[in-house]
Amino acid sequence: MKQTWRWFGPDDTVTLSHVKQAGASGIVTALHQLNDGRAWPEDEILKRKAIIEDAGLTWSVVESIIVHEDVKTRSGRYRELIDNYKASIRAVAKAGIKTICYNFMAITDWTRTDLDYQMQHGGTALRFDVVEFCAYDLFILKRPGAEADHPPERIERAQARLKRMSESDLARLERNLIEWVPAREFVYDRQSLNRMLDVYGELSTEGFRQNLFEFLAEIVPVAEEAGVRMAIHPDDPPFPLFGLPRVVCCAADARALLSAVPSAANGITLCTGSYGANPENDLVAMAKEFAPDIHFAHLRNVTKEGDGSFHEAEHLEGDTDMIRVVDALMTEERRRQAEGREDWEIPMRPDHGHAIVDDIGKRVNPGYSCIGRLKGLAELRGVMRTIETLGGLR
Structure with missing residues (x-):
């Protein structure tokens, strides 16, 4: 699997030098300073790409081009904003970045107390x-x-x-x-x-789901034409917050999304932590079922608590059998290689590492400390190397 690392740009306290020392080769990032619904200018994309490549790394995944709230509610400036989104897809594709991770969470992004x-x-x-x-x-x-x-x-x-x-x-x-x-x-x-919250008003879960499908019906053909694979990130947590609709929480949601706009350009990000916080989800089974449609993987683990609470676990601990998830993804990679696909390698990144050792007390983005993710990547790399040596689990 392609070992990548989320980087929040030049102001990130975890530098590209740190990323390279951790052993990752790909960068997952976005033009965060421009993420307000505008179309991303080609020159700004190329500037960011040059910074990454000058460090000896590759910009592997865009995470994320923000989906504006007007698009999610199909109100206000949504037509203009969808056109901007299409322009951004074309621009990143022209720069050679062919995987885009995004989410469709109403108002909130990932949320923790x-x-x-x-x-x-x-x-x-x-x-x-x-x-x-x-x-x-x-x-x-x-x-x-x-x-x-x-x-x-x-x-x-x-x-x-x-x-x-x-x-x-x-x-x-x-x-x-x-x-x-x-x-x-x-x-x-x-x-x-x-x-x-008032803007969302009477928008039902099914109405919100339909808004997602209509958005996909417009952007997926653009992604197809540009050679880009869209990979939707699940809701995090995978249950409603503030009475808002959630539509990417479980295997049934993923099936509905993939069947609504069938295309190789319409796929998913398998976030084992987000899906894993939902007791309904069997992550090993999902990795196998959705393997052809998995364009990106966030590999992290959670421990679910009896009342529905959860916390981020060590990457190889928690409630998800991470080793068998990785095996399923690497089995899919071998299938893609046999088809002769140039894009056979699935980019993955360690996600939401613990704050440990020298990162305790430092100014870091919570969940995105250096040493916790380095530890997680090292553990996952060991799993991948073993599976590769064995040719898969028995």
Whole structure:
């Protein structure tokens, strides 16, 4: 598999030199400073590509060209924004980048309640606590109708938890939930989040799904023509937040998406952590079923907790059998090689590493510390090398 690394651009504290030392050869990045719905200029793409190549690396995957909220709701400037998206696809393809990872999550991107969850080994991880989220949704944001989205026992626990939280705890929770995610188009405060929730208003899950399919019907032919493979990232967490629709949470969602616009250019990003947080999903089975349509892989693991909460686990620990997932992906690579495909190699990246060793206390994007991901990549590389030597698991 193509070993890649997410890099947030020249301001990232994890440098391209660090990436090269970690042993990755491909970069996963975007023009984050231009991710507001505008078409990406070719010259800006080439500037970023040159920086990467000057470091001896390759820009392997674009993650992400942001899908604007107007496109998701098919309101406002959505026609202009879809045209911009098409132009960006053509521009990155012209620069030789042929895989685009994107998501279709309403308002939020990946969401956690805790960015510094203490692990037994002394480092920290990302965690989503359903009780803390409930406390915020009902009693701080005070979203109308939120009571219907949480079971009574969770609400009772949230009330008790809220009484134990200090003002700084509450500020941290709000910041984690709505004010911070790396490379998000923009951040929210309580008022602007409520305004966006009103925009979604009566949009049902099926209505939102149809908006995704209509978006794909427009961009996939452009991707086909440009030789680009689109790879949708699953919802993270893979269940509704703030009453918003979620449409990429499980195997059935992936099947519906792939059948709605059948094309080699319409595929998925197999994020084993996002899909893995949904108890319905069997990641080994999904890796096998969707193998021909997997254009990119985020390899990380989670440990699910009894109430629906979860935290990021070590890459080879947690609830997903990562070794068999990797074996399924490498089996698909061998199939593609046998077909004579030049793009047989599936790009993968270690994802959401723990903050450990010298990264503890440093200014890093939570989940994107250097040493935690280096450790994860080394472990995954060992798995891949063993599977390659054996010719696959027996």
